[in-house]
Amino acid sequence: MLWLLVLGVLMSGAAAVASAADAPPEIRVLYLNSYQRGNAWSDGIEEGLRQRLTEAGKAIDLSVEYLDSRRATYGRQTESMARALEIKYAKDRPRLLVVSDNAAFDFALKYRERLFAGLPIVFCGYNSFRPEALQGQANITGVNEEISIADTVAMALKVHPRARTLVFITSTADAIGRRIVEAAEPTVFPSLAQRYPLVQLKDASLEEIRQRLAVLPSDAVVFLGGQASDSELTPAESGRLIAAASPVPAYTFWDFHLGSGVVGGHILTGTSQGQMAADLALRVLGGEPADHIPVVMTSPTSDVFDYPVMQRFGIAAEALPAGARIINKPVSAWERYRDEILLVLALLLLQSLLIGGLVRSMLGRRRALRALAEERALLEQHVRERTLALEAANTQLATLSFTDGLTQLPNRRRFDETLAAEFARHRRSGVPLSLIMLDIDHFKAFNDTYGHVAGDECLREVGAAMARLVSRSSDLAARFGGEEFAVILPDTEAPGAAQLAERLRAGIEALRIPHTNSLVAPCVTVSLGVVTVLPAKLSNALEALSLADALLYQAKSGGRNRVVAHALE
Secondary structure, eight states, rough: OHHHHHHHHHHHHHHHHHHHHOOOEEEEEEESSSTTOOHHHHHHHHHHHHHHHHHHTTOOEEEEOOOOOTTTTGGGHHHHHHHHHHHHHHHSSSSSEEEEHHHHHHHHHHHHHHHHHTOOOEEEEEOOOOOGTTTTOOOOEEEEOOOHHHHHHHHHHHHTOOEEEEEEEESSSHHHHHHHHHIIIIIHHHHTTTTTEEEEEEEOOOHHHHHHHHHTTTTEEEEEOOOOSSHHHHHHHHHHHHHHHHHEEESSSGGGTTTOOOEEEEEOOHHHHHHHHHHHHHHHHHHHGGGOOOOBOSSOEEEEEHHHHHHHTTOOOOGSSTTTTEEEOOOOHHHHHHHHHHHHHHHHHHHHHHHHHHHHHHHHHHHHHHHHHHHHHHHHHHHHHHHHHHHHHHHHHHHHHTTTTOOOBBBBHHHHHHHHHHHHHHHHHHHEEEEEEETTHHHHHHHHHHHHHHHHHHHHHHHHHHHHHOOOOOEEEEEETTTTEEEEETOHHHHHHHHHHHHHHHHHHOOOBBBOOSSSOOOOOOEEEEEEOOOGGGSSSSHHHHHHHHHHHHHHTTOOOSEEEEEOO
16 A cells, blocks of 8 residues: 555656646746836836736746936946846847837847847837838837827817817927927927917926916916926926916826826826737737737827816816726715615615514504513514624724724824823823824825825835834834824833834835935835823823924924934933
């Protein structure tokens, strides 16, 4: 019997080895990204690319390299990047190269013979592609990225039939803006100017744009075809500031402006570009020569509108084009709690049926006192069951009432009650009590940049980090309100409280949550105020809380991302 068991094990191992040997080898695809991780446009391209390649069900290993071309030093570091890629992929060459946007396309052609000789190339996000860009090149196909000013204007005029003045923000500081201007000025703008007063703010500073927008008539519509000339602004930041300054609806052509104050537009999305590039890549990987696949000249677009901005300008959903997608629309109570509402209605109906049955039964047994007593007992039993169920529900509601629904930390109510109890206990015992107040630095700028959905996720991550770091069972970490958190540290001296505060600060910074608009660091940071008191020397718990809040203010005034601690003798 033992030899049969050994034989079975050996056969199973051999089958596993054979199965691994039969598995198809991974296909290496290299994606060259013009920008950096965190760029909304190219992140969308990568998302669409990965999604479509994964759906194909093939063993594809997608490697990503970032050129970071929007940084000031990009032009001086291309040779160093080429050398790094040459070393990295010398022995593990990819089967296909995917590039997004013009910088990566130009880089790939410049170093093609040295790095990518013989590799087919699929491009996407190439602005205003023209066939002559491939002159002298072979085995390349891709997806054009070209906005349609005429289609977007036509759509906006249907939404705003009373519009009479068209305002275009354009710029020539980069290649994208120059191509848009070169395409629009000779034909599109003159054609529109024959029917509408047309204003072109070309290469204007943000201050100049604000001044011009402030005096626009109410029947004007603004189109973001470029950005302000202020060099320190990214396209997304420029769009947000222009939209905020505009007293009239502003439309865009790119998805990275959505959620920043624009109404919407005939949108080019990075996700659509990535998905279409993936479709072309799969055809090439399937054996079809890239030269035999025509470049997709018609850029995929979607009509997208931002609900809060629609509300600001009184735009009804009925005025939108058919098939338009509305983002950031609040969920109604019915949509959010549909199943719960239906369940309650079903229970009420069931309860009504039960009561009706009881009434009919009581009427039928009225002649017999014993039957009446039995019905009464049955009804009392139902009442007791309902009472027990109500008590259980009240217990559950009480638990929920002490928990913050977003971060799952104790809420302000739980914090206040715990602080009052601990303050009274420490006043009797005479031992020190420490409090920590914590505030996320520049959180409003975080919400303005990434949106409230990302802001909620940031609060959840900070709350989870605090739950991990505040580990003593006697301590309480709670969400105080908004982006503020608080910690109660019973029986804790000043040095221990300050050490925990520093661990909280460092631990949250170590999350490396991107925050490009922070004035402190490129990631999310926090400021903390720490106070240690003897409750017997204070009048009430609110006085201790005010001291901690004042120290938090000192931390923020002193530059943020720091701890300010004080022990009250």
